[in-house]
Amino acid sequence: MASGQRSTPTRAGSARVGFVVSKAVGDSVVRHRVSRRLRHVLRARLGALPPGTDVVVRALPPAASSTSDQLASDVDRAFRRLGITVAAVAETPAEPRVGTEQQAGGK
Numbered sequence: 001m002a003s004g005q006r007s008t009p010t011r012a013g014s015a016r017v018g019f020v021v022s023k024a025v026g027d028s029v030v031r032h033r034v035s036r037r038l039r040h041v042l043r044a045r046l047g048a049l050p051p052g053t054d055v056v057v058r059a060l061p062p063a064a065s066s067t068s069d070q071l072a073s074d075v076d077r078a079f080r081r082l083g084i085t086v087a088a089v090a091e092t093p094a095e096p097r098v099g100t101e102q103q104a105g106g107k
Contacts, residue, residue: 015049017042020058034063034071041072045079048086 019038021031038057049055063071079086 015046015053017055024061025059026064030064034059037068041075045086
């Protein structure tokens with residue numbers, strides 16, 4: 001291993017994803033929005049990746065004005081080019097947190 005490089009073993013059966021969102025994409029608010037959208041898109045697709053896979057996604061400037069659906073389509077197309085089949089993932093609404101349910105009668 002070359003000097004200065006570290007090797008971090010990936011847990012068996014899991015894939016890792018990293019993001020590169022440079023200042024060319026936009027200011028910090030825009031960059032974080034793009035990162036959050038990409039994280040959401042990739043989280044739903046991690047199960048389709050082979051165990052031990054490391055993926056780095058580089059966001060280009062057009063990602064700043066892209067919707068989450070457009071980003072998902074781009075990610076799926078990139079996976080297909082790599083020969084990774086991604087099944088359509090149905091989004092299920094999150095269950096309410098304990099203590100956040102509203103009581104009947106507006107109390």
